[in-house]
Amino acid sequence: MKPKHSIVREYILSKILNGTFEPHQKINSESELMEKFHVSRHTVRQAIGDLVTQGWLYSKQGSGTFCADKSKRQTKTSDIKNIAIITTYISDYIFSSIIRGAESYLSRKGYNVSLFSTNNNYQNEKEFLERVLILHPDGVIIEPTKSALSNPNLSLYLNLEKLKIPYIMINAYYDELEPVSITIDDEKGGYLQTKHLIELGHENIIGFFKTDDLQGTRRMKGYLKALREHSIPINPKFIITFETSDKMTKPVEKLNKLLSQENNVKPTGIVCYNDELAILLLNLLREKKIVVPDEISIVGYDDSFLAEASEVKLTTIEHPKIKMGEDAAKMIIDLVENVNESQRNNKLESIVYEPKLILRTSTKHITKKI
Known part of the structure; x- marks a missing residue:
């Protein structure tokens, strides 16, 4: 467990770093910090003293404690x-x-x-x-x-x-x-994945997309665009979204459910958010004795080392890593x-x-x- 004065110090420093406390602005009083963290005046003074020593704060007798001017403090001290x-x-x-x-x-x-x-x-x-x-x-x-x-x-x-x-x-x-940024045209990448399957005659194409990252939302946009351009009806059940927290479980569960329901239209193609996911889904298909690509085709994204690690070599989108x-x-x-x-x-x-x-x-x- 962290010492109490460290918790107070980290709180003040965080407020300085995120710009809440501007240069020469007065910070919380000792009494306010004592009440907020339920600590003694000695603990508060120890935290403030550490930050004064490190140059983050300065004190004025009778006025309180103030945020130092970071732009003046942050000067390079070496040629490294x-x-x-x-x-x-x-x-x-x-x-x-x-x-x-x-x-x-x-x-x-x-x-x-x-x-x-x-x-x-x-x-x-x-x-x-x-x-x-x-x-x-x-x-x-x-x-x-x-x-x-x-x-x-x-x-x-x-x-x-x-x-x-x-x-x-x-x-x-x-x-x-x-x-300024360096990215891939992920919308076009998702479009190319889907268009490739459409050109191979597939219409029942599932798309798996991680939607807490911008890459995933844009790849999904490309997937939808390709289906629309080729006049293929969009099946909402074939759009599977997930987030970082459930990326190892939800896609597998959803695909397993779609493949197991007798009355459902069976997918013949899969567009994957990335190669990592494609390998995960390939393992499920193998368990269910579904042969790739004879019974179902699958496209990855990123051309990672995983693309050639399995017995099925992945068609995928190149990433210039x-x-x-x-x-x-x-x-x-x-x-x-x-x-x-x-x-x-x-x-x-x-x-x-x-x-x-x-x-x-x-x-x-x-x-x-x-």
Whole structure:
């Protein structure tokens, strides 16, 4: 259990980092903090004293305690160049390749790298953004957390901007911030997945989409667009949405139910949010002795190492993983090294990669029953 003075200190520091306390603004009084946390005056003074020592606060005799001017306090004390990378995951799935691409380029350019993984969790994102604001790196590469939803940590991103710490976003972005970003045209990717199956004669196509991330909502939009353009009736039961918290369970349960009900129209094609999900569903199909692609075709997304790890090689959408990492590194260095306002006004353009379908053996022409 944390010491009581640490809890009080972290509360005050969090208010400073998210911009609630502005430079030279008076913070809560000792009495208010005592009442809020049910602690002694000694505990409150210990917490405030720590932050005064660290340069976050200053006191005026008889007036109270005030937030220090962070812009003056945050000056570089060494020639070491640092870039922070915050991603939803580090070693899982395609993320290690993205990070490897970024780290390799940054290292060649003389930058140290600090890595943080949010596990697609807002509280983790908050803690790491606060740590980044304390460390004050030269720049930050960020993969946003649950990018399709309203983010509770926007004030921390705004504080990055206030402190003139450049950042870019990869894979997705928070639309309200309008950051420089590097993404794939995920709507087109979802369209290509679905169009491929339609061209193979499939009409009963299930789409699985993770909808707490922007990628998933856009891939679903592409799926719907392809069905509409080809005049294929949209079956609401064939649109399966899920979130990060139930990604390992809900899709399997829903597919199992659809395949088990005798009176239902049986799907002949599956569009997957990513390759990880495709492998999960392939395992279920194998258990049910449904042969891929003879009885059902399946398309993944990301062209990850998983696409060729199974006995069924996945048709999938290419993700330029290492290139994305390298491009992100180049972009953040460009922002860091062109710091004066006249140069910054020539804002870097965001990058949107064109998706490409990679054909393998998980899809085939449907055999029409007579």
